[in-house]
Amino acid sequence: MPSSVPRHWRENIKRYRLLGTKCASCGTIHYPRRTVCPSCKARELEEYQFKGSGKIYSYTIIRSPPEGYEFCKPYAAALIELEEGEIVTAQLTDCNFDDLEIGMPVESVIRRMFAYGESGIIVYGYKFRPILPRM
Amino acid sequence: MKTIKDVGIVGYGAYVPMYRIKNSDIARVWGNDPVRVPVKEKSVPGPDEDACTIACEAAKNSLLRAGIDPHSLGAVWVGTESKPYAVKPTATIVAEVIGATPAINAADWEFACKAGTEALQGAFGYVGSGMAPYALAIGVDTAQGQPADALEYTAAAGGAGFIVGPAEESLAHYEGSYSFVTDTPDFWRRQHEHYPKHASRFTGTPAYFYHVTNATRRMCDELGKEPNDYDYVIFHQPNTKFPMAAAKMLGVDKEKVIPGLISPYIGNTYAGSSLVGLAAVFDVASPGESVLCVSYGSGAGSDVFSFTVTEKITEVRDKAPNLKSYVGRRLEIDYATYARYRGKIRM
Ligand SMILES: [Zn+2]
Numbered sequence: 001m002p003s004s005v006p007r008h009w010r011e012n013i014k015r016y017r018l019l020g021t022k023c024a025s026c027g028t029i030h031y032p033r034r035t036v037c038p039s040c041k042a043r044e045l046e047e048y049q050f051k052g053s054g055k056i057y058s059y060t061i062i063r064s065p066p067e068g069y070e071f072c073k074p075y076a077a078a079l080i081e082l083e084e085g086e087i088v089t090a091q092l093t094d095c096n097f098d099d100l101e102i103g104m105p106v107e108s109v110i111r112r113m114f115a116y117g118e119s120g121i122i123v124y125g126y127k128f129r130p131i132l133p134r135m
Numbered sequence: 136m137k138t139i140k141d142v143g144i145v146g147y148g149a150y151v152p153m154y155r156i157k158n159s160d161i162a163r164v165w166g167n168d169p170v171r172v173p174v175k176e177k178s179v180p181g182p183d184e185d186a187c188t189i190a191c192e193a194a195k196n197s198l199l200r201a202g203i204d205p206h207s208l209g210a211v212w213v214g215t216e217s218k219p220y221a222v223k224p225t226a227t228i229v230a231e232v233i234g235a236t237p238a239i240n241a242a243d244w245e246f247a248c249k250a251g252t253e254a255l256q257g258a259f260g261y262v263g264s265g266m267a268p269y270a271l272a273i274g275v276d277t278a279q280g281q282p283a284d285a286l287e288y289t290a291a292a293g294g295a296g297f298i299v300g301p302a303e304e305s306l307a308h309y310e311g312s313y314s315f316v317t318d319t320p321d322f323w324r325r326q327h328e329h330y331p332k333h334a335s336r337f338t339g340t341p342a343y344f345y346h347v348t349n350a351t352r353r354m355c356d357e358l359g360k361e362p363n364d365y366d367y368v369i370f371h372q373p374n375t376k377f378p379m380a381a382a383k384m385l386g387v388d389k390e391k392v393i394p395g396l397i398s399p400y401i402g403n404t405y406a407g408s409s410l411v412g413l414a415a416v417f418d419v420a421s422p423g424e425s426v427l428c429v430s431y432g433s434g435a436g437s438d439v440f441s442f443t444v445t446e447k448i449t450e451v452r453d454k455a456p457n458l459k460s461y462v463g464r465r466l467e468i469d470y471a472t473y474a475r476y477r478g479k480i481r482m
Contacts, residue, residue, distance in 0.1 A: 122185075124232070135463045
């Protein structure tokens with residue numbers, strides 16, 4: 001797998017922090033970041049930090065992942081509906097497949113996405129896990 | 136040692152992975168007695184976890200409790216012996232993830248199991264001298280024990296972070312600390328080696344007990360206290376036996392050690408070990424209670440800290456998950472799965 005270090009570096013912030021934009025005029029929140037508000041066409045957008053919580057909108061179990069992702073196969077890939085309403089695609093982690101269900105509350109965590117072999121860069125980013133039960 | 140400015144801990148947060156392997160299962164694989172084992176079970180990091188991801192969650196939990204803007208941190212220091220990169224700081228990734236870059240000092244610290252308290256000692260100095268308003272120190276490891284070696288039973292994963300700040304905002308007031316080191320080769324890992332080596336029996340008396348007891352006695356002398364004056368005492372916990380024996384040597388009541396003794400349930404989290412214990416104590420301590428925390432790192436040395444818990448603890452405690460929540464979230468795996476997750480099978 002070819003490693004594109006500059007591309008990963010440019011995308012780090014997005015993958016690390018679930019940053020989106022919020023329209024200053026109509027208040028709509030967008031993910032990924034926009035330069036023009038799709039709702040009202042305003043150009044004045046501010047940075048928005050998503051809370052990182054949401055629920056499973058839909059999911060599937062990946063048993064034959066793309067190259068570079070084999071280290072955590074099988075894994076669940078999901079569409080997550082964030083608390084703010086936007087939908088993001090992400091891997092699920094720390095979960096029992098039998099417990100997964102649509103609507104299950106999840107929260108974002110930082111995990112290893114993939115690594116370029118033993119000597120290349122390690123790419124970190126957000127995944128979602130079932131909300132940690134508080135004791 | 137004391138700081139110029141009055142400082143304390145304004146936020147703390149721990150993390151432990153959810154996978155567990157029973158010591159009896161490790162003993163079964165290597166043909167040893169499944170009853171005579173050092174701990175019940177140990178934590179195992181998932182395939183997508185490493186010292187960096189554990190540090191990130193500990194950092195986030197610390198910030199939740201501190202309630203400060205990440206940009207007001209003057210340092211993010213990660214103490215670990217399981218750096219994901221041999222060269223490239225873990226701390227810059229953590230700083231970026233929590234949104235604390237770029238006007239910040241970031242570095243990884245190394246001193247076997249006391250790398251985390253070494254970073255914490257530095258953070259008290261950094262904030263206590265007025266160089267920064269806040270500093271975050273994290274102790275974390277995903278320790279590896281050679282298959283069939285005695286250390287395989289306890290080498291575990293976890294960590295905890297502590298944000299140092301002004302005394303007025305503290306959940307625990309810093310009263311003083313001490314560091315005590317000698318050149319003692321009880322445990323080491325050479326460059327490019329996967330697993331550490333240790334000098335077996337040599338790890339007890341001249342290494343762990345010598346440094347832990349001397350550091351503790353010397354700090355207590357400076358502060359005019361006795362080790363048993365404290366309400367809670369946390370020792371570095373490579374197993375269950377060592378911290379209990381250290382308590383006995385120092386005249387500390389057994390029940391003062393129990394609340395911070397986490398290794399029986401998750402194993403030895405190395406640079407995280409005494410700090411995970413400290414987080415567990417902050418989860419239960421009441422305002423006015425005093426806490427003594429003693430680390431040990433091979434090579435060798437101890438850092439000791441003296442704290443008094445303040446009223447603020449009751450306000451901030453529930454702003455992040457407590458240690459019990461992480462210890463209680465457990466999924467047992469067998470030796471084969473553990474071997475795969477820990478990269479013990481080399482093809
Ligand atoms: Zn708009």
